[in-house]
Amino acid sequence: MKISEMEKEEHVLPGNTTCHSCPSTVVLGTVLKALNENAVLVIPACCTSVYMGSFPNSAIKVPVFNTAFASAAATASGIKASFEL
Numbered sequence: 749m750k751i752s753e754m755e756k757e758e759h760v761l762p763g764n765t766t767c768h769s770c771p772s773t774v775v776l777g778t779v780l781k782a783l784n785e786n787a788v789l790v791i792p793a794c795c796t797s798v799y800m801g802s803f804p805n806s807a808i809k810v811p812v813f814n815t816a817f818a819s820a821a822a823t824a825s826g827i828k829a830s831f832e833l
């Protein structure tokens with residue numbers, strides 16, 4: 749997919765609490781544009797789990813599961829399995 753073919757809508761919203769010019773928001777925003785909102789994020793403890801904020805004021809516009817490091821893979825595989833039912 750060319751970047752020019754990606755949708756224009758942002759899925760990581762501005763005004764969040766990242767450091768100025770945080771590369772995490774650029775990469776995550778680009779990936780979510782490529783996935784066209786068809787994504788559920790599983791985020792272990794990190795800056796993203798902080799800057800995304802809490803509902804209803806989240807900076808990320810797709811469903812997010814915040815997990816412990818040890819359970820992130822199991823959470824993601826469970827979400828995938830639920831989509832296959």
Ligand code: SF4
Binds near residue numbers: 766769770796
């Ligand atoms: S990943 Fe975290 S520490 Fe690094 S620039 Fe972004 S908000 Fe700041």
